[in-house]
Amino acid sequence: MSAPELSPAAETASSRLSVRVTALCWVLVLLDGLDLFVYGATLPGVLADRGFGLTAVTGGTIGSLTTFGMMLGALASGVVTDRIGRRKIILTGVVLFSFASAACALAPSVGFFGGARFVAGVGLGGLLPSAIAMVMEYAPPWRRNLAVTVVMTAHQAGGALAGALGMVIVESLGWRSVYWIGAVPIVVVLPVVAVLLPESLTFLLAKGKTERARAIADRFSVPLDAFAPEPDPGRRGGLRGLFAPSVRATTLLFWVASFAGLLLVYGVNTWLPTMMRANGYNLGSAISFLLVINVGGIAGMLVAGRLADRFGSRPVAITWFALTAAGVGLLALKMPLLVTYVVVFLTGGWLFSAQTLIYASVGAYYPADSRATALGWVSGVGRLGAVFGPWLGGILVAGGLSALGFGVFALAGLLGAVMVSLVRRLPKPVVLPRRTQHA
Template sequence: MSASEPSAGTSVRLSIRVTALCWVLVLLDGLDLFVYGATLPGVLADRDFGLTAVSGGEIGSLTTFGMMLGALASGILTDRTGRRKIIITGVTVFSLAAAVCAIAPTVAVFGAARLVAGIGLGGLLPSAIAMVMEYAPAWRKNLAVTVVMTAHQAGGALAGALGMTLVESMGWRSVYWLGALLLVVVVPAVVLLLPESLTFLLAKGKTERAEAIATKFAVPLEQFAPEPAAQRRGGLRGLFTASMRLTTLLFWIASFAGLLLVYGVNTWLPTMMRGSGYNLGSAISFLLVINLGGIAGMLVAGRLADRFGARPVAIIWFALTAAGVGLLALHLPLAVTYLVVFLTGAWLFSAQTLIYAAVGAYYPADSRATALGWVSGVGRLGAVFGPWLGGVLVASGLSSFGFVVFAVAGLLGAAMVALVRKAGVPRPDLATPRAA
């Protein structure tokens, strides 16, 4: 069968293959990222190591600063080197950095390793999202993104589970060793099974390689054709055309608010809940529950976004996140607290993911990876600020006030996404519902 006679079943199977591989990679991304919050109480309790609450917040910010650098760099480099190389490099970097964390003799070495890990983490995520959106059917792109991002929350839930089971029995270093060992199995599988972006290959004139992939998987190559060279405005220029510059800025601010929430809450939730009177075991379990809620919320949000659009669902999800985080400032009965934490996770992580889905629908293919990289990268300023702010509030004995601050960030995200419609028009080729 030639590429001009595609099989819908084969095309769907290729989408599933790419989505599954990226799901595993994003799982490792989430595990490596959220394991810091899960192990932080144990690291703080290790008096010989010497980590304090303030330096713990600073290291959390170093990680997200590295993610900002990685996301910004990947947004530019992916248009030159291809998404596949960026993805493979990212997972290799953060896995090796996990090994350094496991053997770190000092806080300084540990912090440096977390910075390097952040670079790998930041580079992988936007490239993986762009790859999944490229291969997903047009009527399921939002669901494909949210399905992949369930892996981020699954990684966070796994980090919470490991924090509860391994930190007290085997020490906090054991969790980082586990993250490093996964590199041995995952990277070779990705090298063998993950295809390069067909849009990238065609844009770079590598037609024979693109045809070989299209023929192998029986997909219609013409649907991946980039815009004519004269009409392309890839790279940063494509983000600041007259019709898109305000949209770009609004997405950046919304991502700042969303990532401030995601990383601030995930880094400090166990410690803040412990400061509110919960014991260590239940405090860490809240991290597990909020990420399980995130998984459920992703699947619901993806289906709603494919039906109603990513933008309106994101607005509602940000507003609900603000309400949920605000309620955590109250010392509710334990069962009610678990429910609130679960629902907050369902809204919190989906809200940020829907920003990525909306960005994919607002920008053309030749600048989509750059747009995702820079929305993620600029948003990392919020991710840098969130853990630092949480550390300052905890050190000052203001844990409950931290929940209020994070709730305000949710309202800011809702407001910025609500203004996007006035700044640009979504691309209909990526938002058209499936015909009945």
């Protein structure tokens, strides 16, 4: 389907609106990442608070409970958002994790604290796929994959911010103070987003809400035709649309690939310092590898987005998963420290963006009226890998099999590459270049 030809003024207006939506969603995903990773950053302080009574075992259970909440939030939002809209789910997610953060700050008991983290997980899991769907629907076709990867850099930045807050604030002001910071979005960010973030025009048109879509298009001076969903009277939207004969196998393949991708992300992020220390590196270097791999993740997403816009998200995802497998496998070898840092950085660049490219790929395989459902479910099913990866790494480390752990995580990368490679190819869309379309 060819992109409609736009006048220079209309193209500029559409580009500005895309930048606005991407920037707002970037901030929201930053807060999502901050609230997700703040638990790990504050956990040492919570465990040290003898009066609170959290044990290491219970702390691990609460971490899993948060991930389980994220899975439920992603699955539920994936169904609901294609019915009520992206904007409502995004705003609801901010409300949930902000209130939950305040509840953590006030928690009188470990049980109350665990319940609040579960609620936070529901909000966090629901926000991310809806934000990605929103960004994809407003981004011009020639930079759609880049827009997704740019937004996902915010997740890594949120993790880095959580770590910085944990180091700077916990010791001086206590662990509860960090959770009070996590409650700030509902007062500061939510009102701004509620005013500035429009509903998805593609969603509104897919649902037949033309007048409301036209009002938004007129407000931002953008051509409504540029957001019209591709007509297909025979398709089914929502959850049923994921199992239509044309995409049934694709749905299952993306689910398994997401499982492998999030198993890698959470498994490696959780156990990399421990496995590297068991591999002969000192404690300081082992911990620094975690920072390096996440910095590599931010850089890798920006590179992957540009490559995916040029060559397609599917082939880049396949390559990135395969390179992740090679990089993780190399870490089982004892190498010179500088070489190890380079390998860790590159592996981070491939590892985190491989999972992000699954999200970008999913958006291209489903119509507007089931896209957010597809993203929600691929994220939700993938969360099973987020639970399984840290558990599997713990079993291997506890058994003194850290070197084998690198091999197992490398196999997960190969599994992701194989699953995405089995997804059928889409015909390359005809997209007019940004400037030559006015020639």
